[in-house]
Amino acid sequence: MGMNLILLTFLSAAPAIDSGKLDYRPKEPQANLPERYQLDKFVIDWTLKPKLSLPSTGIDVFTLTFPSSVKTDHEPNNTVWAEYYRPMGPGPFPGILVLDILGGDQELSRTIARQLAQHHIAVLFVQMAYYGPRRGPDGPRLLTPNLEHTLAAIRQTVLDCRCAVAWLESRPEIDGKRLGILGTSLGSFMSALTAAMEPRLGRVVLLLGGGGLVDAFFEHPKAKPYVGLAETLGLTKDRLRKMIAPVDPITYADLLKKRQMLMIAASRDDIVPPIASKMLWEATGKPKIIWLDATHVGASLYIFEVIAPIVRHFKGE
Numbered sequence: 001m002g003m004n005l006i007l008l009t010f011l012s013a014a015p016a017i018d019s020g021k022l023d024y025r026p027k028e029p030q031a032n033l034p035e036r037y038q039l040d041k042f043v044i045d046w047t048l049k050p051k052l053s054l055p056s057t058g059i060d061v062f063t064l065t066f067p068s069s070v071k072t073d074h075e076p077n078n079t080v081w082a083e084y085y086r087p088m089g090p091g092p093f094p095g096i097l098v099l100d101i102l103g104g105d106q107e108l109s110r111t112i113a114r115q116l117a118q119h120h121i122a123v124l125f126v127q128m129a130y131y132g133p134r135r136g137p138d139g140p141r142l143l144t145p146n147l148e149h150t151l152a153a154i155r156q157t158v159l160d161c162r163c164a165v166a167w168l169e170s171r172p173e174i175d176g177k178r179l180g181i182l183g184t185s186l187g188s189f190m191s192a193l194t195a196a197m198e199p200r201l202g203r204v205v206l207l208l209g210g211g212g213l214v215d216a217f218f219e220h221p222k223a224k225p226y227v228g229l230a231e232t233l234g235l236t237k238d239r240l241r242k243m244i245a246p247v248d249p250i251t252y253a254d255l256l257k258k259r260q261m262l263m264i265a266a267s268r269d270d271i272v273p274p275i276a277s278k279m280l281w282e283a284t285g286k287p288k289i290i291w292l293d294a295t296h297v298g299a300s301l302y303i304f305e306v307i308a309p310i311v312r313h314f315k316g317e
Contacts, residue, residue, distance in 0.1 A: 016050075017047065017048065017049050017050070018047070018048040019045075019046060019047045019048065020046060021043055021044065021045050021046075022043070022044040022046065022166065022167055022170055023041070023042075023043055023044075024039065024041060024042040024043070024044055024069075024162070024163055024166050025041065025166075026038075026039065026040060027198070027199045027200050028199045032255075033197055033255075034246065036155050036246060037155065037158050037159065037193070037197040039069060039159050039162050039163070042069045042163060044066050044067075044163050044166065044167055045066055045067060046064060046065070046066040046167055047064070047065050047066070048062050048063070048064050048084065049062060049063045049065075050062055050063075051063050051083065054114075055088075057114065057117075057118050058087055058088045058089070058117075058118065059085055059086065059087060059088065059114065059117045059118065060085075060086045060088060061083060061084065061085055061086075062083070062084040062086065063081070063082070063083060063084075064080075064081070064082040064083070064084050064124065064164075064167070065079055065080065065081055065082075066079070066080050066163065066167070067079060067080070068080050068129075068156060068159075068160050069159050069160070069163060070129075070152075070155070070156040070159060070160075072129075072152075072156070074130070074135075074136075074139050074140065076133060076134055076135065076136040076139060077129055077130055077134045077135070077139065077156075079133075079134065080126065080127065080134070080160045080163070080164065081126075081127040081132060081133050081134060082124050082125060082126040082127060082164060083110070083113065083124070083125040084122070084123070084124050084125075085113045085114060085116070085117035085122065085123040085124075085125065086117070086122050086173065087117050087118075087120045087121070087122060089120070089173075090173060091122070091172070091173035091174065091175065092173060092174060092175035093120055093121060093122040093173055093174060093175060094120075094121045094122070094174075094175055094178035094179070094180065094203075094314050094315055094316075095121075095122045095123075095124070095165075095168040095169070095171070095174040095175070095176075095178070095179050095180075096116065096121060096122070096123055096124070096179065096180040096181055096182055096203075096314055097123075097124050097125075097126050097161055097164055097165055097168070097180075097181040097182070097191070097194070097201075098112055098113050098116075098123050098124070098125045098126070098181075098182050098183070098187070099126060099128060099157075099161070099181070099182070099183035099184070099186075099187030099188075099190050099191050099194075100125075100127075100128065100131065100183075100184065100186070100187045101184050101185040101186055101187055102143065102185055102186040106125075106132065108184060108300060108303070109125055109184065109187070110125065111303065112182065112184070112303065112307075113125045115303075115304070115307045116307070116310070116311065116314070119307075119311045119315075121311065121314050121315070122168070122171075122173065122174055124164055124165075124167075124168050126160065126161055126164050128142055128153075128157040128160075128187070128190060129142050129153040129154075129156040129157045129160065130142045130153055142154070142157070142186075143186070147243065150247075151246060151247060154190065154193070154247045157190050157194075158190065158193050158194050158197055161181070161190070161194040161198070162194065162197065162198045165179055165181070165194075165198055165200050165201060166200065169200055176200075177202070178202070178203070178314065178315070178316060179200050179201055179202060179203070180201055180202060180203035180204060180205070180313075180314050181194055181195050181201050181203075181204055181205075182204075182205040182206075182207065182310065182314075183205075183206060183207065183209065184207040184208055185207070185208045185209070185271070185272065185296070187207075188206040188207055188208055188209025188210075189209055189210075189247070189249055191204060191205075191206060191209070192204065192206055192209060192211070192249035192252075192256060192280070193247065193249060193252065195256060195259050196249070196252035196255035196256050196259075197252075197255070199258070201259065202259060202260060203259065203260045203261075203262075203313060203314055203316070204256070204259045204260070204261045204262070205261075205262045205263075205264070205310050205313060205314070206261065206262070206263045206264070206280075207264045207299075207306075208264070208265065208266060208269060208271075208272055208277075208296060208299055209249070209263070209265075209272065209276075209277065209280065210249075210265070210272050210273070210275075210276025210277040210278075210279060210280045211248055211249040211250030211251075211253070211276060211279050211280030211283060212248065212250045212275075212276055212279035212280065212283075213244055213248050213250075213276060214237055214240045214241040214244055214248075215237070215241070215275075215279070216272075216273045216275050216276035216279065249280055250279060250280055250283050253280070253283035253284050256284045257284055257285045260287070260313070261284060261287035261288070262287065262288050262289075262290070262309065262310065262313045263277060263280070263281055263287060263288070263289040263290070264289070264290045264292065264299075264306055264310075265277035265278075265281075265289060265290070265291055265292070266291075266292045266293075266294045266295060266296055266298070266299045267291050267292065267293055267294070268293065268294060268295050268298075269294075269295060269296045269299070270295050270296055271296035271297075272296060277289070288313075290306065290309060292306075
């Protein structure tokens with residue numbers, strides 16, 4: 001009887017599954033946006049399930065799912081998955097999206113999410129197209145040699161994130177005037193694209209990102225063998241630049257100038273050339289930038305050091 005009472009008490013105290021429907025509507029006219037990233041109307045049929053509670057750090061974590069506005073042949077990819085890190089208390093809190101790196105076990109993004117949530121910033125860690133449960137055990141990846149697939153996956157990620165930030169804005173505990181996005185490495189490129197297309201996102205943090213990708217990589221020492229091969233196949237710099245332009249953040253620099261940006265770059269980055277970070281920084285009006293004396297992977301050692309300026313940026317302090 002005692003055990004049953006304890007179990008009943010635990011179950012009654014556990015957060016309940018929540019669900020609902022949200023009509024997505026663009027915040028502003030989209031005539032100035034490229035057609036591929038426009039999203040006029042979409043019903044976000046969402047479900048929020050409790051995942052775990054971290055009372056010692058003051059955070060509740062939930063799993064959010066909703067259908068993607070884009071349908072693909074890979075069925076698991078048609079559901080958007082996200083983890084919602086909600087600070088305990090009534091709020092209102094700033095709310096941000098977090099996007100992940102290319103590889104790894106997603107622990108870096110979860111660490112960032114927990115750190116920001118401890119500073120009373122609500123975080124929605126969104127799985128990009130073909131990531132995590134959206135890929136499944138044997139599905140395709142977001143980035144593949146198939147350029148058509150990659151461009152479509154990037155478009156889907158941007159549209160999914162536009163829906164995700166609308167969901168975040170609808171939450172009663174969120175301050176809708178303090179919405180933002182943070183991405184690391186590949187996630188930084190996706191974050192820049194999303195921020196350019198979604199005016200709800202007033203604040204942006206780009207970790208280890210950049211722009212002018214074709215020009216930057218054509219000058220990269222490690223790319224020389226591939227540059228020769230590309231030119232042999234008829235892929236000149238100009239042709240590649242046109243092919244990549246729809247997914248290059250520098251293409252949308254004028255839109256990013258409307259956002260409050262913070263860039264964090266590595267001066268010895270061996271993956272994203274520092275010149276790519278400088279090019280995007282200059283094209284977006286020279287926002288605040290922090291340079292780390294590190295390589296691309298080595299920059300992870302500075303993550304706790306840069307949390308403070310990131311928190312200040314998202315809180316508007």
